Amino acid sequence: MFDPLTFGTEKCSGVDDFLRPEHLITEQDRMVVRAVRDFVDKEVLPHEKEFDDYWDWTERKEHTFIEDLKQKLYVDLGFQKTLIPEEYGGLGMYSLVSANLVVEELVRGDLGFTTEATMNLWGVLPFVPPTPNEYLIKEFAPKLCGDKPFQVASCLTEPQGGGSVEDLALKGKYLQTTCRLEGNQWVINGHKRWPSAYRTADLYRVLCRVEGEEFPRNIAQIYVAADAPGITTSKPYQKMGCNIDTNGDVWFDDVRTPREYRAHPDPVEDLKSLIVNETLGRAMPTTGKTVGIMKRAYQILKEWVDQREIAGRPMKEHGVIVHELGQIAADIMAAEAFVYTVAYRFDHPEIYGEPWDYKNLVVSDACKKTVGDIGWRVTDRALDLMGSFGYSREGRMEKLLRDIKITQLWVGGPLLYLTELSRYFFGTETL
Numbered sequence: 001m002f003d004p005l006t007f008g009t010e011k012c013s014g015v016d017d018f019l020r021p022e023h024l025i026t027e028q029d030r031m032v033v034r035a036v037r038d039f040v041d042k043e044v045l046p047h048e049k050e051f052d053d054y055w056d057w058t059e060r061k062e063h064t065f066i067e068d069l070k071q072k073l074y075v076d077l078g079f080q081k082t083l084i085p086e087e088y089g090g091l092g093m094y095s096l097v098s099a100n101l102v103v104e105e106l107v108r109g110d111l112g113f114t115t116e117a118t119m120n121l122w123g124v125l126p127f128v129p130p131t132p133n134e135y136l137i138k139e140f141a142p143k144l145c146g147d148k149p150f151q152v153a154s155c156l157t158e159p160q161g162g163g164s165v166e167d168l169a170l171k172g173k174y175l176q177t178t179c180r181l182e183g184n185q186w187v188i189n190g191h192k193r194w195p196s197a198y199r200t201a202d203l204y205r206v207l208c209r210v211e212g213e214e215f216p217r218n219i220a221q222i223y224v225a226a227d228a229p230g231i232t233t234s235k236p237y238q239k240m241g242c243n244i245d246t247n248g249d250v251w252f253d254d255v256r257t258p259r260e261y262r263a264h265p266d267p268v269e270d271l272k273s274l275i276v277n278e279t280l281g282r283a284m285p286t287t288g289k290t291v292g293i294m295k296r297a298y299q300i301l302k303e304w305v306d307q308r309e310i311a312g313r314p315m316k317e318h319g320v321i322v323h324e325l326g327q328i329a330a331d332i333m334a335a336e337a338f339v340y341t342v343a344y345r346f347d348h349p350e351i352y353g354e355p356w357d358y359k360n361l362v363v364s365d366a367c368k369k370t371v372g373d374i375g376w377r378v379t380d381r382a383l384d385l386m387g388s389f390g391y392s393r394e395g396r397m398e399k400l401l402r403d404i405k406i407t408q409l410w411v412g413g414p415l416l417y418l419t420e421l422s423r424y425f426f427g428t429e430t431l
Contacts, residue, residue: 015108015295018329019336024097024344032098035077036105043069044109048396051110055243058199058236066113066244073106073117074149080117081145083124085132088141094128096280096343100288107292108299111403112244114292116151118285119197119245120144123152123205125280126221126263126273130356135260136223140203153201153226155192155250165207166278166412168361169423172219175209177252179222184259186222188252199236199246201226205263206252207274216271221263230255241402275356280346282411283364287339290375290407294332297400301328301382304389315385324385328378335374342367362424365417372408379404 047065057064074080082099084090093099099121106114124144127133143150158165158176165175177190188206195204204224210217224231234249264270305325308315315321342363345352353360379401383390390397408414422428 012329015299018295019333019340021097021340021344024340025101026098029095029098029101033101033105036102039072039077040105040109043072044106044113048110049393051112052241052243052393052399055238056236057244058246069113070117070149074120075147080120080150081141083121083128084141084144085137088137089145090141096284096346097340099285100291100339100343103285103288104292104295107289108296110244111289111293111407112242114289115242115245116197116200118289119154120150120152121285122277122281123154123203126205126277127223129276130269130272130354131264133264136263139260143202150202151197151200152203152205153195153197154205154207155195155198156207157192157194159191159193159249163412163416167416167419168275168278169420171215172209173215175207175219177206177208178211179206179208179220180211181259182256185256186220186259186261188222188224188255188257190252192250192252194247195250196245196247198233198248198250204231204250210267213267217267219271219274220267221270221274221277222257223261223263224252224255224257228255228257240406241399242406272356275361278411279355279361279364282361282368282417283339283342284346286407286410287335287342287367287371290371290404291332291336291339293400293404293407294335294375294378297379297382297397298328298332300396300400301325301385304386321385324381328381331374331378335371335378338367338371358424362420365420368411369414369417369421372404372414375404376401376408 047069050065054064054066057066078091081090082093084092086092103114103118106117124140127136140150155177156165157163160176161174164170177188177192179186179188181187188208190206190208192206195201198204202225204226206222206224208220208222210220230253232251232253236246236248239247262270263273305314305316305321310318310321316325345363346355346360349355379397383397383401386395386397389395392398419428419431423431
């Protein structure tokens with residue numbers, strides 16, 4: 001009942017109280033979110049200050065807590081079988097609204113760990129749309145639905161052009177990693193850089209240029225066992241953040257893999273699949289990670305301003321501070337609204353078009369660029385408000401700022417997003 005005497009005294013109830021789209025959330029979603037939140041609060045956040053120190057965890061001989069976290073998330077909670085159809089033992093969950101809800105929760109614990117985990121979804125996605133590849137689903141479902149973590153890594157970026165291989169307007173002609181058919185096997189040669197989860201991968205998805213073919217038949221996504229002869233890897237890079245997700249170099253020297261291991265036998269279907277992968281990879285779940293980081297920043301900052309005083313008064317009662325806090329809240333709401341609006345669009349292709357339509361790739365570009373910029377603004381403001389404690393590891397905010405910067409650069413990078421927005425809305429043709 002409305003009470004004018006108490007109006008305006010209500011307080012935010014937590015991270016669900018920004019612009020979470022309750023009308024889009026199913027009861028199954030709520031159950032999954034509760035389970036993941038419980039996992040993050042009890043299992044992941046207790047290690048919050050340790051993750052940066054474990055950038056080399058894949059090189060250590062001793063067993064680490066990260067292997068335990070992967071076992072609990074991938075297997076016990078069933079994360080690695082999310083996209084596998086139910087008839088093959090998976091969960092058959094394809095909703096992008098659902099995916100973002102889960103990613104938001106996971107990333108409150110750690111971006112690097114969340115990225116390692118979501119690489120499985122990104123790596124499996126290519127053989128699901130536009131038409132499920134029954135052969136590959138049957139081939140990999142037992143491993144993804146098994147009792148041990150099974151890691152899929154995507155090898156896209158190359159040394160000479162960085163993320164430009166993800167600019168589909170270039171029609172694959174600058175891809176340096178090649179494949180050719182010899183009998184019933186693909187033979188792959190090339191050098192990939194930066195694939196996430198490359199050091200723990202059991203399976204690589206490799207973006208290749210098909211020798212002797214012209215666009216659109218010249219681009220292929222080929223799956224290769226990570227222990228196949230001819231594959232070598234570098235040591236992991238030591239990065240500014242997102243350290244549990246390992247990145248490095250992978251070389252392919254006459255690496256052979258079955259002919260059936262192409263994401264889709266039909267080249268046009270394979271190209272559609274790649275466009276879907278790029279479209280969803282930019283908007284989902286990357287932007288969900290950005291929103292999750294902002295919400296973790298909110299939790300840390302709220303605790304800070306609740307306890308901190310300036311000139312004998314609570315910090316959050318000072319006018320200049322109020323301005324900054326209000327802007328942070330508005331920004332988080334704006335970012336969340338954008339993310340779930342786009343997620344809903346992609347969940348309804350019957351209204352908004354297929355995910356391989358160019359307009360939808362552009363929508364992803366806009367979402368990724370805008371939400372990334374908002375995420376940087378929120379964490380930067382929060383760090384400013386915490387002063388010297390903000391940039392100390394003890395304060396936990398500086399890690400979030402570093403992680404946000406990394407999310408801005410993923411899946412092509414902001415310059416490519418702006419280029420594609422210009423192409424679509426202004427007719428730019430020379431780039």
